[in-house]
Amino acid sequence: MQVEETEINGVVGLTPRRFADDRGWFSETWNQRTLKDAGLDIEFVQDNHSFSAPKHTVRGLHYQSPPAAQGKLVRVLRGEIFDVAVDVRKSSPTFGKWVGMNLSADNGKQLYIPTGFLHGFVTLVENTEVAYKCTDFYTPECDGGVAFDDPDLAIDWGIPKNSAVLSTKDAAAPKFADFNSPFA
Numbered sequence: 001m002q003v004e005e006t007e008i009n010g011v012v013g014l015t016p017r018r019f020a021d022d023r024g025w026f027s028e029t030w031n032q033r034t035l036k037d038a039g040l041d042i043e044f045v046q047d048n049h050s051f052s053a054p055k056h057t058v059r060g061l062h063y064q065s066p067p068a069a070q071g072k073l074v075r076v077l078r079g080e081i082f083d084v085a086v087d088v089r090k091s092s093p094t095f096g097k098w099v100g101m102n103l104s105a106d107n108g109k110q111l112y113i114p115t116g117f118l119h120g121f122v123t124l125v126e127n128t129e130v131a132y133k134c135t136d137f138y139t140p141e142c143d144g145g146v147a148f149d150d151p152d153l154a155i156d157w158g159i160p161k162n163s164a165v166l167s168t169k170d171a172a173a174p175k176f177a178d179f180n181s182p183f184a
């Protein structure tokens with residue numbers, strides 16, 4: 001498995017090996033021992049799968065606060081996304097900074113995002129399916145969000161202005177300036 005550090009400590013790209021033959025390919029998309037050998041000793045408890053029909057669907061920026069903070073291992077089953085993590089660990093030297101990575105069914109890349117981050121993605125093609133493993137259970141009372149297009153975060157989503165397809169919740173998400181991070 002290839003491990004790709006990013007500019008933010010703790011957020012890493014992972015590309016599992018694909019064994020190709022005349023039929024196609026095989027890949028271990030998640031192996032707890034392989035991740036532990038790569039220094040990622042993580043216990044996942046929930047798998048999520050979302051389907052986004054429109055191109056430029058944005059899901060995020062979301063987090064769950066402690067005691068239900070979630071680490072996520074994100075991958076794309078169909079289509080392509082630009083996956084974004086924003087560091088909101090108050091003690092982090094990269095607090096408020098973001099990193100993004102193109103994940104697609106073709107490149108097989110995954111992004112590991114530890115607890116203490118806002119997470120969101122934009123789909124780059126129609127009918128995109130995203131699957132991600134979480135380190136804690138869905139806990140609505142701990143669920144929170146920040147506006148994906150917040151000017152202080154200044155995330156470059158790579159899509160035309162006003163083209164994002166959002167949920168009602170995400171369209172009304174608070175600004176980063178009004179966000180009080182629950183992460184140390």
Ligand SMILES: Cc1cn([C@H]2C[C@H](O)[C@@H](COP(=O)(O)OP(=O)(O)O[C@H]3O[C@H](C)C(=O)[C@H](O)[C@H]3O)O2)c(=O)[nH]c1=O
Nearest residue numbers: 048050059060062063072119120121137138139167169
């Ligand atoms: C996240 C989640 C949602 N739900 C229910 C709650 C809603 O009735 C429905 C849709 O939820 P939501 O609109 O929050 O789904 P997304 O906009 O895809 O949210 C996700 O998007 C970004 C990318 C994330 O990283 C989070 O995992 C998550 O916030 O599924 C559940 O039953 N369990 C869950 O774990």
